[in-house]
Amino acid sequence: QDCDHTVALIADGLEARPYSSRAFIREMGRWLADGNAKKPGSLVQTAFEHDVPIFCPAFSDCSAGFGFVHHQFHNPDSHVSLDSAKDFLELTKIKLEAFETGLYMIGGGVPKNFAQDIVVAAEILEKDVPMHKYAVQVTVADDRDGALSGSTLKEASSWGKVDMTYEQMVYSEATLAMPFISGYAYHKGNWKNRKKREFQKMFLKEEVTA
Numbered sequence: 001q002d003c004d005h006t007v008a009l010i011a012d013g014l015e016a017r018p019y020s021s022r023a024f025i026r027e028m029g030r031w032l033a034d035g036n037a038k039k040p041g042s043l044v045q046t047a048f049e050h051d052v053p054i055f056c057p058a059f060s061d062c063s064a065g066f067g068f069v070h071h072q073f074h075n076p077d078s079h080v081s082l083d084s085a086k087d088f089l090e091l092t093k094i095k096l097e098a099f100e101t102g103l104y105m106i107g108g109g110v111p112k113n114f115a116q117d118i119v120v121a122a123e124i125l126e127k128d129v130p131m132h133k134y135a136v137q138v139t140v141a142d143d144r145d146g147a148l149s150g151s152t153l154k155e156a157s158s159w160g161k162v163d164m165t166y167e168q169m170v171y172s173e174a175t176l177a178m179p180f181i182s183g184y185a186y187h188k189g190n191w192k193n194r195k196k197r198e199f200q201k202m203f204l205k206e207e208v209t210a
Contacts, residue, residue: 006031007067016078020086021056023207026200051200053094057087058110088114092121094199095129103135104181106174112137138170138177 010031011024019027029048037045047054059082060068072079095101095118105112122129170177185191 003063004066004070007064008070009067011068011071011080012075014080016075016080018081018083018086020090021059021082021084022053022087022090022200022203024059024080024082025054025056047200050196051198051204053090053200053203055087055091055111055114057084057114088117088121090203091115092118092125093202095119095122096125096127097199097202098197099129100133102133103137105135105137105139106178108137108139108141135167136170136181137168138172138174138181140171140173142171 007028010027014024014027025044026048029044032042032045033048044054046052056062059065068080068082072081091114103115105115116132116135119129119131170181
């Protein structure tokens with residue numbers, strides 16, 4: 001319940017208006033960085049400190065969502081809300097800014113669909129962008145029941161979301177496979193000479209000029 005009450009506390013302190021999950025999670029990171037973290041180094045705080053945006057399109061469908069129930073119940077006429085369409089638009093803007101992108105997906109569901117669909121969304125905005133250059137998905141779901149989590153990357157390619165040249169389905173329990181894949185990529189060291197993207201700053205500029 002500490003998480004629920006903390007989310008409500010953060011929401012109570014913000015301007016009453018719709019937020020993307022990215023914008024609200026940034027405020028969670030700010031709250032932690034302001035000396036409220038019980039221990040440093042959490043993903044949310046670290047992302048805040050390095051201007052890395054975190055999206056959670058199904059934010060209400062988790063424990064933190066109870067905090068929003070509390071906040072909106074006690075502030076019925078003026079409250080913070082989450083705008084999932086804003087999430088989709090902001091993710092699409094990252095695609096437009098980055099241009100060349102890839103996907104590393106753990107599991108499936110809503111986040112997987114949002115991340116894949118930003119290519120299609122960019123096309124709807126009449127922007128010429130390439131498909132995701134590569135995609136890796138780690139999942140225990142298969143495609144026999146037709147559910148989204150089990151849909152293959154070949155299916156995503158049929159929608160023009162993912163290039164088929166570099167795609168790999170990894171059928172494994174995530175906590176087994178992810179450390180090996182992530183560890184290999186980290187120790188290979190290609191990231192060392194890459195410029196930090198800091199996509200959070202792109203949205204902060206928009207907020208300042210709005």
